[in-house]
Amino acid sequence: MNPWALRESATFDRTTIAAIQRAAETGIYDIRGWGAKRPLPHFDDLLFLGASMSRYPLEGYRERCATDVVLGDRHAKHPLHLDIPVTIAGMSFGALSGPAKEALGRGASEVGTSTTTGDGGMTPEERGQSKYLVYQYLPSRYGMNPDDLRKADAIEVVLGQGAKPGGGGMLLGHKISPRVAAMRTLPEGIDQRSACRHPDWTGPDDLTIKINELRELTDWEKPIYVKIGATRTYYDVKLAVHAGADVVVVDGMQGGTAATQEVFIEHVGIPTLAAVPEAVRALQELGVHRRVQLIVSGGIRTGADVAKALALGADAVAIGTAALIALGDNHPRYAAEYEKLGSAAGFFDDFQDGTDPAGISTQDPELAARFDPVEGGRRLANYLRVLTMEAQTIARACGKSHVCHLEPEDLVAVTIEAAAMARVPLAGTNWIPGT
Numbered sequence: 001m002n003p004w005a006l007r008e009s010a011t012f013d014r015t016t017i018a019a020i021q022r023a024a025e026t027g028i029y030d031i032r033g034w035g036a037k038r039p040l041p042h043f044d045d046l047l048f049l050g051a052s053m054s055r056y057p058l059e060g061y062r063e064r065c066a067t068d069v070v071l072g073d074r075h076a077k078h079p080l081h082l083d084i085p086v087t088i089a090g091m092s093f094g095a096l097s098g099p100a101k102e103a104l105g106r107g108a109s110e111v112g113t114s115t116t117t118g119d120g121g122m123t124p125e126e127r128g129q130s131k132y133l134v135y136q137y138l139p140s141r142y143g144m145n146p147d148d149l150r151k152a153d154a155i156e157v158v159l160g161q162g163a164k165p166g167g168g169g170m171l172l173g174h175k176i177s178p179r180v181a182a183m184r185t186l187p188e189g190i191d192q193r194s195a196c197r198h199p200d201w202t203g204p205d206d207l208t209i210k211i212n213e214l215r216e217l218t219d220w221e222k223p224i225y226v227k228i229g230a231t232r233t234y235y236d237v238k239l240a241v242h243a244g245a246d247v248v249v250v251d252g253m254q255g256g257t258a259a260t261q262e263v264f265i266e267h268v269g270i271p272t273l274a275a276v277p278e279a280v281r282a283l284q285e286l287g288v289h290r291r292v293q294l295i296v297s298g299g300i301r302t303g304a305d306v307a308k309a310l311a312l313g314a315d316a317v318a319i320g321t322a323a324l325i326a327l328g329d330n331h332p333r334y335a336a337e338y339e340k341l342g343s344a345a346g347f348f349d350d351f352q353d354g355t356d357p358a359g360i361s362t363q364d365p366e367l368a369a370r371f372d373p374v375e376g377g378r379r380l381a382n383y384l385r386v387l388t389m390e391a392q393t394i395a396r397a398c399g400k401s402h403v404c405h406l407e408p409e410d411l412v413a414v415t416i417e418a419a420a421m422a423r424v425p426l427a428g429t430n431w432i433p434g435t
């Protein structure tokens with residue numbers, strides 16, 4: 001083999017060539033699920049400075065490190081009191097099967113945290129199994145029902161998602177089962193595009209009116225969250241707070257989606273790491289940091305990610321993709337079937353096709369029946385426990401008796417990009433680029 005002859009182009013690498021060939025053959029753009037796959041500055045580029053001489057660590061098995069968090073105590077009569085700072089992000093019934101939604105509720109409830117509906121409305125199974133259920137109020141209004149609003153424990157007004165800020169979602173016809181169609185009052189089997197903006201708004205003032213409407217409708221009981229895809233985060237967070245949000249959810253570009261154009265997922269938005277300090281700066285300048293809580297999502301995988309998001313100033317995090325993996329998505333037990341679909345366990349992202357062998361991102365009754373919501377819920381609860389214990393381990397090592405006491409001062413960055421974005425010093429220096 002001649003290495004010179006087989007030199008791969010960095011610009012036209014194999015993936016790029018395959019993408020061009022696919023486009024030339026089909027004439028349609030690629031749609032897929034999951035989040036951005038390109039390398040981006042992320043929480044991996046940060047490290048904690050554990051305690052040693054100048055700081056005092058806490059003993060793992062003897063000294064308490066609390067994990068509870070209160071969300072939405074700015075205006076709501078009934079804020080959410082969660083046992084852990086990790087919540088389950090909104091994922092639609094339609095994108096996910098009924099049993100998968102139920103499992104998310106079961107897993108979250110077992111460890112005392114919340115789960116969230118999604119585009120397409122609330123199913124009785126997920127309401128029944130969720131101790132705390134956040135109801136999404138979306139641009140599409142698919143499945144929107146005022147009675148369900150009142151059944152929820154909090155309301156999340158969705159302005160955007162990290163995977164596709166400025167864009168709407170897609171639910172392809174083969175996932176529009178009779179039940180999904182009925183909940184959305186749309187015909188069966190026909191592709192649905194979710195709107196990219198709310199039908200009755202033209203600007204931020206309309207958000208204020210909408211939040212007030214939602215509060216009146218629910219007797220000022222429920223916290224109102226506002227979810228934004230990370231772009232001009234500093235301004236968006238300020239506007240959301242000004243409009244009356246109790247909680248702001250910032251979803252970075254690594255955030256997962258059920259189905260969007262590939263070009264959108266990879267090229268629109270800013271990394272989660274860059275968005276968190278911008279959101280915190282906006283909250284601090286308004287004097288509401290910790291009073292309006294910040295939930296961060298987009299690529300959270302480990303307890304270290306949780307701890308780093310909290311240290312940068314988040315009050316809690318939300319997980320989507322990792323929760324699906326914990327339920328059993330991309331499990332090697334289905335390796336042969338992923339291969340038949342032209343994919344492999346660990347790579348399957350065609351959530352839009354409804355062919356998921358694990359029975360999670362599907363509306364096919366036979367595939368969905370493979371998935372056991374009790375077993376799935378147990379797996380998710382286990383995973384959430386591990387995330388929490390890992391975050392506690394780090395917090396104790398930094399001398400904190402609550403995971404939310406972690407702070408930027410506990411962090412350093414291993415790349416200049418991450419140091420500039422997270423506004424923490426490059427490791428071994430006191431240099432924060434740009435300050």
Ligand SMILES: Cc1cc2nc3c(=O)[nH]c(=O)nc-3n(C[C@H](O)[C@H](O)[C@H](O)COP(=O)(O)O)c2cc1C
Nearest residue numbers: 089090091092118119255256257258298299320321
């Ligand atoms: C299968 C799937 C369906 C989703 N559906 C919705 C939705 O209906 N509404 C919404 O606001 N976000 C939706 N999202 C985005 C998540 O709420 C969340 O922002 C994202 O998954 C967080 O990033 P992560 O997947 O890296 O944890 C969906 C994500 C996935 C993976």
